[in-house]
Amino acid sequence: MKEQPNLRDATYQEEAAIDSNSTSIAGLVRQLTREVPSLFTKELALAKAEITEALNTTKAATIGMASGGIVLLGGFIMLLLSAVLGLSNVVAPWLAALIVGGVVCVVGMIMVSAGKKKLDPAAFKPERTINSMQKDKEAVKGKVA
Numbered sequence: 001m002k003e004q005p006n007l008r009d010a011t012y013q014e015e016a017a018i019d020s021n022s023t024s025i026a027g028l029v030r031q032l033t034r035e036v037p038s039l040f041t042k043e044l045a046l047a048k049a050e051i052t053e054a055l056n057t058t059k060a061a062t063i064g065m066a067s068g069g070i071v072l073l074g075g076f077i078m079l080l081l082s083a084v085l086g087l088s089n090v091v092a093p094w095l096a097a098l099i100v101g102g103v104v105c106v107v108g109m110i111m112v113s114a115g116k117k118k119l120d121p122a123a124f125k126p127e128r129t130i131n132s133m134q135k136d137k138e139a140v141k142g143k144v145a
Contacts, residue, residue: 032140043133050126080104
Protein backbone atom coordinates (compact mmCIF):
# COMPACT_ATOMS: atom_id res chain seq x y z
CA MET A 1 0.00 0.00 0.00
CA LYS A 2 1.27 3.44 -0.95
CA GLU A 3 1.74 5.83 1.96
CA GLN A 4 0.10 9.28 1.72
CA PRO A 5 2.53 12.20 2.08
CA ASN A 6 2.15 14.06 5.34
CA LEU A 7 1.36 17.73 4.67
CA ARG A 8 2.79 18.79 8.01
CA ASP A 9 6.14 17.15 7.15
CA ALA A 10 6.12 18.77 3.71
CA THR A 11 5.42 22.18 5.24
CA TYR A 12 8.19 21.64 7.79
CA GLN A 13 10.63 20.66 5.05
CA GLU A 14 9.67 23.73 3.03
CA GLU A 15 10.18 25.98 6.06
CA ALA A 16 13.52 24.33 6.77
CA ALA A 17 14.55 24.91 3.15
CA ILE A 18 13.51 28.57 3.45
CA ASP A 19 15.47 28.94 6.68
CA SER A 20 18.59 27.41 5.18
CA ASN A 21 18.32 29.60 2.09
CA SER A 22 17.29 32.74 3.96
CA THR A 23 20.87 33.82 4.47
CA SER A 24 21.57 33.91 0.74
CA ILE A 25 20.33 36.59 -1.61
CA ALA A 26 18.88 33.97 -3.93
CA GLY A 27 16.89 32.51 -1.04
CA LEU A 28 15.56 35.90 -0.13
CA VAL A 29 14.56 36.60 -3.72
CA ARG A 30 12.79 33.20 -3.96
CA GLN A 31 10.95 33.88 -0.73
CA LEU A 32 10.02 37.36 -1.93
CA THR A 33 8.64 36.05 -5.23
CA ARG A 34 6.45 33.58 -3.31
CA GLU A 35 5.11 36.16 -0.85
CA VAL A 36 4.59 39.25 -3.03
CA PRO A 37 1.61 37.95 -5.08
CA SER A 38 -0.21 36.93 -1.90
CA LEU A 39 0.56 40.29 -0.35
CA PHE A 40 -0.82 42.22 -3.33
CA THR A 41 -3.94 40.04 -3.39
CA LYS A 42 -4.57 40.83 0.26
CA GLU A 43 -3.92 44.54 -0.27
CA LEU A 44 -6.37 44.62 -3.19
CA ALA A 45 -8.99 42.86 -1.05
CA LEU A 46 -8.48 45.46 1.68
CA ALA A 47 -8.82 48.31 -0.82
CA LYS A 48 -12.00 46.78 -2.22
CA ALA A 49 -13.46 46.42 1.26
CA GLU A 50 -12.64 50.03 2.14
CA ILE A 51 -14.13 51.40 -1.08
CA THR A 52 -17.26 49.26 -0.66
CA GLU A 53 -17.65 50.50 2.91
CA ALA A 54 -17.28 54.13 1.82
CA LEU A 55 -19.81 53.69 -0.99
CA ASN A 56 -22.36 52.01 1.30
CA THR A 57 -21.98 54.79 3.87
CA THR A 58 -22.43 57.43 1.17
CA LYS A 59 -25.47 55.62 -0.24
CA ALA A 60 -27.16 55.39 3.18
CA ALA A 61 -26.40 59.04 3.92
CA THR A 62 -27.78 60.15 0.56
CA ILE A 63 -31.04 58.22 1.03
CA GLY A 64 -31.47 59.66 4.52
CA MET A 65 -30.79 63.19 3.35
CA ALA A 66 -33.19 62.87 0.41
CA SER A 67 -36.02 61.53 2.59
CA GLY A 68 -35.53 64.24 5.18
CA GLY A 69 -35.30 66.84 2.45
CA ILE A 70 -38.66 65.89 0.97
CA VAL A 71 -40.42 66.19 4.33
CA LEU A 72 -38.58 69.41 5.11
CA LEU A 73 -39.57 70.87 1.76
CA GLY A 74 -43.27 70.56 2.54
CA GLY A 75 -42.89 72.38 5.85
CA PHE A 76 -40.60 74.98 4.36
CA ILE A 77 -43.08 75.82 1.60
CA MET A 78 -45.74 76.47 4.24
CA LEU A 79 -43.39 78.73 6.18
CA LEU A 80 -42.51 80.67 3.06
CA LEU A 81 -46.17 81.07 2.19
CA SER A 82 -46.89 82.42 5.66
CA ALA A 83 -43.93 84.83 5.35
CA VAL A 84 -45.24 86.12 2.02
CA LEU A 85 -48.76 86.55 3.44
CA GLY A 86 -47.43 88.33 6.53
CA LEU A 87 -45.16 90.63 4.52
CA SER A 88 -47.98 91.42 2.09
CA ASN A 89 -49.65 93.35 4.93
CA VAL A 90 -46.72 95.78 4.82
CA VAL A 91 -45.85 95.91 1.09
CA ALA A 92 -47.55 94.91 -2.15
CA PRO A 93 -48.09 91.11 -2.43
CA TRP A 94 -45.84 90.80 -5.50
CA LEU A 95 -43.02 92.62 -3.68
CA ALA A 96 -43.48 90.43 -0.58
CA ALA A 97 -43.12 87.29 -2.74
CA LEU A 98 -40.06 88.74 -4.45
CA ILE A 99 -38.34 89.58 -1.14
CA VAL A 100 -39.04 86.17 0.42
CA GLY A 101 -37.99 84.36 -2.78
CA GLY A 102 -34.71 86.30 -2.97
CA VAL A 103 -33.82 85.56 0.65
CA VAL A 104 -34.62 81.86 0.20
CA CYS A 105 -32.45 81.66 -2.93
CA VAL A 106 -29.46 83.16 -1.12
CA VAL A 107 -29.87 80.75 1.82
CA GLY A 108 -30.26 77.84 -0.62
CA MET A 109 -27.04 78.72 -2.45
CA ILE A 110 -25.16 78.82 0.85
CA MET A 111 -26.54 75.40 1.81
CA VAL A 112 -25.64 73.84 -1.56
CA SER A 113 -22.11 75.22 -1.28
CA ALA A 114 -21.71 73.75 2.22
CA GLY A 115 -22.99 70.36 1.04
CA LYS A 116 -20.60 70.34 -1.91
CA LYS A 117 -17.64 70.68 0.43
CA LYS A 118 -18.69 67.51 2.29
CA LEU A 119 -18.58 65.43 -0.91
CA ASP A 120 -14.83 65.89 -1.24
CA PRO A 121 -13.19 63.14 -3.33
CA ALA A 122 -10.52 62.76 -0.62
CA ALA A 123 -13.16 61.03 1.52
CA PHE A 124 -13.00 58.06 -0.86
CA LYS A 125 -9.25 57.64 -0.51
CA PRO A 126 -8.45 54.21 1.02
CA GLU A 127 -6.10 55.49 3.75
CA ARG A 128 -5.55 52.15 5.53
CA THR A 129 -4.63 50.39 2.30
CA ILE A 130 -2.19 53.13 1.31
CA ASN A 131 -0.53 53.03 4.73
CA SER A 132 -0.35 49.24 4.69
CA MET A 133 1.16 49.19 1.20
CA GLN A 134 3.70 51.82 2.24
CA LYS A 135 4.75 49.63 5.20
CA ASP A 136 4.98 46.60 2.90
CA LYS A 137 7.12 48.54 0.47
CA GLU A 138 9.48 49.60 3.26
CA ALA A 139 9.63 46.02 4.59
CA VAL A 140 10.51 44.66 1.14
CA LYS A 141 13.20 47.32 0.70
CA GLY A 142 14.59 46.43 4.12
CA LYS A 143 14.72 42.70 3.32
CA VAL A 144 16.30 43.14 -0.10
CA ALA A 145 18.83 45.76 0.99
